Amino acid sequence: EAGVAQSPRYKIIEKRQSVAFWCNPISGHATLYWYQQILGQGPKLLIQFQNNGVVDDSQLPKDRFSAERLKGVDSTLKIQPAKLEDSAVYLCASSLDGTADQPQHFGDGTRLSIL
Amino acid sequence: GDSVTQMEGPVTLSEEAFLTINCTYTATGYPSLFWYVQYPGEGLQLLLKATKADDKGSNKGFEATYRKETTSFHLEKGSVQVSDSAVYFCALSDTAGRRALTFGSGTRLQVQP
Numbered sequence: 290e291a292g293v294a295q296s297p298r299y300k301i302i303e304k305r306q307s308v309a310f311w312c313n314p315i316s317g318h319a320t321l322y323w324y325q326q327i328l329g330q331g332p333k334l335l336i337q338f339q340n341n342g343v344v345d346d347s348q349l350p351k352d353r354f355s356a357e358r359l360k361g362v363d364s365t366l367k368i369q370p371a372k373l374e375d376s377a378v379y380l381c382a383s384s385l386d387g388t389a390d391q392p393q394h395f396g397d398g399t400r401l402s403i404l
Numbered sequence: 405g406d407s408v409t410q411m412e413g414p415v416t417l418s419e420e421a422f423l424t425i426n427c428t429y430t431a432t433g434y435p436s437l438f439w440y441v442q443y444p445g446e447g448l449q450l451l452l453k454a455t456k457a458d459d460k461g462s463n464k465g466f467e468a469t470y471r472k473e474t475t476s477f478h479l480e481k482g483s484v485q486v487s488d489s490a491v492y493f494c495a496l497s498d499t500a501g502r503r504a505l506t507f508g509s510g511t512r513l514q515v516q517p
Contacts, residue, residue, distance in 0.1 A: 292447075331507030345504060389498065393450070395449070
């Protein structure tokens with residue numbers, strides 16, 4: 290089966306600019322996650338969707354980050370305006386139904402560098 | 405809140421050496437536990453999992469046992485290969501709360517021929 294697809298792979302922008310990332314989960318997976326992975330750290334959840342509804346966005350910096358999953362399939366994550374501290378790899382993951390024992394499948398990530 | 409603590413790396417071993425990477429956790433409910441691996445230039449991949457106490461997860465020669473009494477999930481392999489060089493992440497998914505993964509900070513393993 291095709292894996293989780295993310296684009297772009299790399300993005301370089303200046304601070305205060307905006308940027309968007311795209312994710313296409315594995316077909317049939319109801320749950321979609323966005324994680325932020327800062328260099329040297331483990332991934333940290335930003336937002337979790339169940340179909341097209343938000344399950345958990347408690348750790349999303351809502352003053353600058355937004356995400357949507359309008360049709361319950363693809364998702365986009367946006368940052369506006371970007372700060373230097375947003376330099377990280379943004380990972381998208383999906384799972385079949387979001388239950389605790391179901392594995393999450395990760396994309397290759399988008400590496401964001403803020404100048 | 406939930407947390408995962410891993411031993412710091414890098415861990416450098418010679419080929420065929422025994423590997424242990426320690427992982428302990430704190431959770432409010434009854435979590436499922438996972439080890440993910442990230443090979444150079446690749447995305448995170450599930451290595452193994454355990455969903456209840458005393459379960460042993462295993463894959464590719466790696467093993468980890470869910471120890472509720474010590475809140476641990478240590479990763480072991482009897483004989484490492486150069487191809488095992490990667491970053492290993494311990495993670496939990498708490499059934500009592502949100503089910504997204506809480507990750508440790510990762511342990512880099514370097515295996516020398």
